[in-house]
Each structure stands twice: as C-alpha cells, then as structure tokens.
Amino acid sequence: xxxxxxxxxxxxxxxxxxxxxxxxxxxxxxxxxxxxxxxxxxxxxxxxxxxxxxxxxxxxxxxxxxxxxxxxxxxxxxxxxxxxxxxxxxxxxxxxxxxxxxxxxxxxxxxxxxxxxxxxxxxxxxxxxxxxxxxxxxxxxxxxxxxxxxxxxxxxxxxxxxxxxxxxxxxxxxxxxxxxxxxxxxxxxxxxxxxxxxxxxxxxxxxxxxxxxxxxxxxxxxxxxxxxxxxxxxxxxxxxxxxxxxxxxxxxxxxxxxxxxxxxxxxxxxxxxxxxxxxxxxxxxxxxxxxxxxxxxxxxxxxxxxxxxxxxxxxxxxxxxxxxxxxxxxxxxxxxxxxxxxxxxxxxxxxxxxxxxxxxxxxxxxxxxxxxxxxxxxxxxxxxxxxxxxxxxxxxxxxxxxxxxxxxxxxxxxxxxxxxxxxxxxxxxxxxxxxxxxxxxxxxxxxxxx
Numbered sequence: 001x002x003x004x005x006x007x008x009x010x011x012x013x014x015x016x017x018x019x020x021x022x023x024x025x026x027x028x029x030x031x032x033x034x035x036x037x038x039x040x041x042x043x044x045x046x047x048x049x050x051x052x053x054x055x056x057x058x059x060x061x062x063x064x065x066x067x068x069x070x071x072x073x074x075x076x077x078x079x080x081x082x083x084x085x086x087x088x089x090x091x092x093x094x095x096x097x098x099x100x101x102x103x104x105x106x107x108x109x110x111x112x113x114x115x116x117x118x119x120x121x122x123x124x125x126x127x128x129x130x131x132x133x134x135x136x137x138x139x140x141x142x143x144x145x146x147x148x149x150x151x152x153x154x155x156x157x158x159x160x161x162x163x164x165x166x167x168x169x170x171x172x173x174x175x176x177x178x179x180x181x182x183x184x185x186x187x188x189x190x191x192x193x194x195x196x197x198x199x200x201x202x203x204x205x206x207x208x209x210x211x212x213x214x215x216x217x218x219x220x221x222x223x224x225x226x227x228x229x230x231x232x233x234x235x236x237x238x239x240x241x242x243x244x245x246x247x248x249x250x251x252x253x254x255x256x257x258x259x260x261x262x263x264x265x266x267x268x269x270x271x272x273x274x275x276x277x278x279x280x281x282x283x284x285x286x287x288x289x290x291x292x293x294x295x296x297x298x299x300x301x302x303x304x305x306x307x308x309x310x311x312x313x314x315x316x317x318x319x320x321x322x323x324x325x326x327x328x329x330x331x332x333x334x335x336x337x338x339x340x341x342x343x344x345x346x347x348x349x350x351x352x353x354x355x356x357x358x359x360x361x362x363x364x365x366x367x368x369x370x371x372x373x374x375x376x377x378x379x380x381x382x383x384x385x386x387x388x389x390x391x392x393x394x395x396x397x398x399x400x401x402x403x404x405x406x407x408x409x410x411x412x413x414x415x416x417x418x419x420x421x422x423x424x425x426x427x428x429x430x431x432x433x434x435x436x437x438x439x440x441x442x443x444x445x446x447x448x449x450x
Contacts, residue, residue, distance in 0.1 A: 236266030
C-alpha cells in the first residue's frame with residue numbers, strides 16, 4: 001500500500017532536512033541532469049553543528065518530534081520504517097499515518113528512503129514511482145556538517161514534470177520551516193557552548209563565585225531534549241571543580257559536601273538521560289570519592305558511598321578503560337589507597353602515565369565542544385604534584401610537568417600560583433620534609449589541593 005502523503009504539509013519525501021542553517025539562504029538548490037538526461041533534485045548545505053546532532057535530529061523519536069510531527073515512531077534498520085502522524089491524539093497505524101521505508105543507511109554518513117506517491121499525484125507517476133528515492137549524505141567537517149540530499153528516480157513526461165516541480169517547491173518550503181526550528185536549536189547550543197567555555201576558564205582561574213553563577217546560567221537548558229544530558233554534565237562539572245578549588249581556600253566542609261552532593265545529582269541525571277555517557281559516570285565516581293573522604297567519621301555513610309562507587313567503577317572500566325579523564329580520577333584515588341590493596345604512589349603515577357598515553361592517541365579526535373575533552377592539563381598537573389610529594393621526590397620532573405601544564409593553560413591559578421612555587425621552594429628539601437608539607441590542606445595534593 002502506498003503511504004506517502006502530501007509533501008509540503010507532511011514528512012513528505014524527507015529530504016533529510018536536517019539542516020541547522022541560520023537562514024534559508026544557506027540552503028542551495030544545485031539540481032542537475034545526468035549525461036543520460038536523468039534529473040537529480042539536489043539540495044545541499046554546510047551547517048554549523050556536529051554530525052551527531054544532525055543524525056540524532058531524525059533518527060531518534062525525541063529528535064523527530066521536535067520538528068517533523070507530534071507522533072513519531074522510528075525503526076532504524078535496513079528494511080525499517082519511519083512512520084508519523086500529524087494528529088497529536090492519534091496513534092501510529094491509525095488514519096493519517098505516513099510511513100517511509102528505509103532502504104539502507106550508514107550510521108552518521110548516509111541514509112536512503114523509498115518515496116511512495118499517493119493519490120494526490122497523477123496516476124502515471126504513481127504507477128512509475130518504483131525507483132523514486134531520497135539519498136542523503138552527511139559529512140563531518142571541522143565542527144560543521146556538510147549535508148547533501150539527492151532525490152532521484154524521476155520518470156518522464158508532463159505528469160512527472162509536474163511531480164518534480166511540486167517536490168522542488170516543497171523541498172524549499174520545508175527547508176525554510178526546518179531552518180526556523182533548527183536555528184532556534186542552534187542558538188540554544190551556541191549559548192550553552194559559551195557558558196561551558198566560561199566554566200572551564202573559571203575552573204582554571206580558581207573563580208569559585210563564577211562557577212556557582214555559571215552553574216545557574218545553564219538552568220534554562222536542563223530540559224532541552226537534545227542538549228539536556230550535556231547541560232547536566234557541565235552543571236555537575238562546575239560544582240565539582242568549585243569543590244576542588246575550594247580545597248585551596250579552606251572552604252567549610254559542610255559547604256563542600258553540599259556542592260559535591262549537588263554535583264553528584266547532576267552527573268547522575270546526565271547519565272540517566274544518556275546511559276552511554278561515560279564521562280558523566282566518571283564525574284559521579286570522583287564526587288563519591290570526595291564524599292567518602294569528607295565522611296571518614298561516619299562509617300555507615302562511608303560504606304553506603306563505597307557500595308555505590310564500586311560497581312560504578314567496574315561499569316566505567318568495562319565501557320572505557322582508556323578514557324584519560326577516568327585514568328586521572330583513578331590515579332588521584334589510588335594515591336591514598338595502601339599498596340597492599342592495589343594502590344600507592346607508584347600505582348597512582350602509573351595511571352597518570354596511562355592517561356597521557358591515551359591523550360596522545362585521542363588527540364584531535366573530538367570536534368563537539370559540548371563533549372568532554374579535558375584531561376591532558378590535569379594529568380600533567382597531577383604528575384607534577386606526584387613527583388613533588390612522592391617518598392623520593394623528583395623535583396626536576398615535577399617542574400617540567402608543571403611547566404607543560406602551564407603551556408596548555410597559562411592562566412591556571414593553582415599550577416602557576418601554588419604548585420609551581422611549592423616545587424621551586426622545595427629545592428634542597430628532604431623527602432620527609434616534603435611529605436610533611438603536603439598535608440597542609442588536609443585533603444592531599446591530587447586532585448583536591450589544586
């Protein structure tokens with residue numbers, strides 16, 4: 001049964017209009033005819049959003065409901081379908097349901113849809129639409145995405161001329177409608193990226209007041225279906241780093257614990273929104289570790305926290321054992337774990353070095369500014385501190401690591417104004433004196449004393 005309905009007022013041909021352009025002028029009709037006189041209705045655009053966002057906009061139910069129809073169900077597989085219904089009270093399969101068969105797809109690169117003409121088109125075109133299909137190519141390009149849509153399989157004659165003209169007009173109209181929605185989505189994304197960038201700088205600058213303020217500035221975006229998990233992550237990150245910086249300022253432990261608990265909730269919400277988001281779980285693990293440290297006088301609470309942290313660590317190790325941010329957090333924890341229990345200074349530094357190796361392998365692989373990519377400066381900082389406070393200090397190595405961290409982040413308050421002066425002051429001191437000095441914050445050098 002042919003289920004393709006009206007194009008302009010419906011999902012229609014789905015030129016895979018996932019174009020997050022600023023205006024309709026950024027969508028270009030570059031249609032042409034082949035050497036064999038076959039027509040190609042070609043629409044192309046370069047959009048300022050990552051491939052992941054383009055792909056999710058139409059391969060997830062939530063994404064499609066944002067722009068295509070109030071009732072959507074997608075079966076993303078070769079031979080699957082994308083059914084929609086424009087009656088918000090209807091169900092898929094009831095009157096008004098429009099179904100597009102998925103002929104093939106390559107994840108985040110290409111999708112091909114079968115186009116079935118309905119009774120609104122001439123009988124001749126309907127009888128000859130067996131080859132009519134939409135091919136969409138998606139290509140990553142430096143934080144932007146190149147999207148090219150090809151509609152092919154046209155017949156010949158006046159009925160097909162009218163059909164082609166209808167789709168050419170309809171595609172342009174639909175792109176304009178999508179541009180309105182996607183430009184709003186793009187605007188929200190840009191606002192979030194701006195705040196996230198400020199959070200990361202405030203962290204390195206040790207600006208706890210700004211971190212609290214920026215945490216609040218992300219509030220309007222927490223329910224955004226597309227950005228929600230990352231917004232929750234960066235809210236958790238802001239409070240988590242506020243705590244880390246707080247150890248340098250001798251902030252009251254009750255305030256620190258309150259921030260940690262809220263950060264833990266944010267990371268947990270991020271993981272619930274996106275169960276595959278490993279970095280959110282890494283944030284949870286670190287918060288749990290600090291809460292354990294702050295509750296040493298409350299054994300039942302410590303056991304409760306450990307019972308939550310232990311399976312979380314196993315889950316992270318199974319999913320992403322080479323994540324450099326996980327290795328940084330693990331190294332920080334292992335510093336305080338006795339050697340007979342698998343920890344100790346050597347084990348801690350081994351984790352940091354593994355993290356640096358992972359950073360080198362992954363360098364340049366990420367383009368989405370909302371995806372966590374920090375880690376290298378933190379690993380260098382921790383290696384500097386480890387070489388300063390280890391039982392047999394290596395002050396030259398400590399200085400080199402600290403300098404390397406500052407090359408990446410010249411305005412890092414902790415490394416520039418606290419750690420590096422400590423290293424230089426420590427020249428000529430014994431290892432025993434250095435170990436005594438390291439207890440000044442009451443929390444240890446990694447990563448709390450930063």
